[in-house]
Amino acid sequence: MISGENGFEAARVDRIFNRRLTDRQPAAVVRPRTEDEVVEAVRLARSRGWQVAVRSGGHSWAQWSVRTDALVIDLGDxxxxxxxxxxxxxxxxxxxxxxxxxxxxxxxxxxxxxxxxxxxxxxxxxxxxxxxxxxxxxxxxxxxxxxxxxxxxxxxxxxxxxxxxxxxxxxxxxxxxxxxxxxxxxxxxxxxxRPRHLGLTVQAFTLADFDEVMTWLHETHHTVEDTVEIVALTKTDLTLSPDPVLLVTALALVDSDEEAQRALAPFRDNPALDRALMVLDAVPTTIAEQRKRQLEDNPEGHRWAVDNAWLSGAAGDVVPAMRKAFTTLPHPKAFTIWFSMAPLRELPDMAFSMQSEIYLAAYTCWEDPSDDERCRAWLDEAMADLEPVTLGQYLGDSDLSHRHVQFMAEDNWARLQEIREVRDPDGVFVGHLAGEGATNRNHWA
Ligand SMILES: Cc1cc2nc3c(=O)[nH]c(=O)nc-3n(C[C@H](O)[C@H](O)[C@H](O)COP(=O)(O)OP(=O)(O)OC[C@H]3O[C@@H](n4cnc5c(N)ncnc54)[C@H](O)[C@@H]3O)c2cc1C
Known part of the structure; x- marks a missing residue:
């Protein structure tokens, strides 16, 4: 479908998750159903002098597949x-x-x-x-x-x-x-x-306990068994409080209740536990339940601005730097997560090469366009506070058209450019959506 045809606007953005929609205008959109049709689409783009952008699930926050004057190859069908x-x-x-x-x-x-x-x-x-x-x-x-x-x-x-x-x-x-x-x-x-048993621990606190709980978690998470996913987040949960709360969650993906009880035991030592608003301790759950919860926290049809940082440093530096991102959420639907990657595993040799022990991502979510500026400004301020303890960022929750942060080791970035020059010398593929081009540098450095 070519720009200007009936139905083009739907083809441009109907599968885009973030409804704070860009006005970038592609040249055309195709929806191939087979590999041969993908081959034909790339050849068509070359013959017309179009660049190629690709869409799979349409979930990139910055709407990477909606690219000016490009042919969008939408793989949804x-x-x-x-x-x-x-x-x-x-x-x-x-x-x-x-x-x-x-x-x-x-x-x-x-x-x-x-x-x-x-x-x-x-x-x-x-x-x-x-x-x-x-x-x-x-x-x-x-x-x-x-x-x-x-x-x-x-x-x-x-x-x-x-x-x-x-x-x-x-x-x-x-x-x-x-x-x-x-x-x-x-x-x-x-x-x-398939893990045979999932055990879930959740501890809810008022934000007054933020520093104490997060300092304890900072010092503890690397000691927890590696079958446990550890996420701390702040969000509004009206069943607990009219104000945002801090949730410490630990999900053991194991084979028995016994294993889950053992793996989740360290969370019973949380020093603020006696002040918790709510505690679930190693209760059985299912992956289907956990996916349902994720869908509820990430509603469709909303406007979003999202940013993230790989954090590094002592608790005394990291915890205060996180305060704004966690304790001043700008909207009842906004949430910020702290995701443990500790102890850090060594990566195989691949382009992906930036990580640290703590991943922080802030998700602002709202419906009214008049909130755009306020929510965006809050996110920028929260991320600015984190700069002294930020190593880099994860592309998955990034928007390089708004903020440049390093997302790959320098050597890997150089190698990626070399491969690109060989594999796509004419620049058929649009590349990172990043204003004047991706820098792979922290903008404050
Ligand atoms: C609600 C929500 C929850 C999320 N949760 C997580 C999470 O738990 N973990 C995580 O890591 N990320 C998460 N993300 C981030 C998500 O993984 C990224 O936004 C990812 O890019 C989405 O992939 P997609 O195919 O749906 O997006 P698209 O927007 O379709 O694709 C993004 C870009 O990737 C490239 N691309 C996609 N497919 C192809 C292809 N077949 N060939 C070549 N290039 C291609 C293109 O440049 C494309 O524009 C989440 C995002 C949302 C919206």
């Missing part, structure tokens, strides 16, 4: 999943939704994939940028589970990329995110056995 029980590898097309589609498909086969927390996220953008899935601190980045990708290159050829063939593309596809220079048409993914 190309959905296939298959599983090979001999190799335990699942193959899925990029618009497949990690939690709503891939997860249940695998769980029926007693397997599991650490997909994104919000179940409607497409696996395409998620895996290309690294993929912070369930229990990333223990199971690693979802991109580490990619064993091969099928890619339509900038030359319009369909190739397979793995450790042994087109290994440059394989390296780049695990971390380049929106800077990738090809259309991934299929991911081949290693799977895990």
């Amino acid at each position: 190309f959905k296939e999943i298959s599983y090979d029980p001999d190799t335990e590898v699942v193959t899925a097309t990029p618009s497949v939704k990690g939690g709503l589609e891939l997860g249940p498909f695998l769980e029926e086969r007693d397997r599991f994939f650490p997909g994104g927390h919000c179940p409607s996220v497409g696996i395409g953008g998620f895996l290309l940028q690294g993929g912070q899935g369930w229990n990333a601190r223990g199971w690693g980045w979802a991109a580490e589970y990619v064993v091969a990708v099928d890619v339509v290159t900038a030359a319009g050829e369909l190739v397979r990329a793995s450790e042994t063939e087109n290994s440059d593309l394989f390296w780049a596809a695990r971390g380049a995110g929106p800077g990738f220079f090809g259309v991934v048409t299929r991911f081949h993914l290693r799977t895990l056995p």
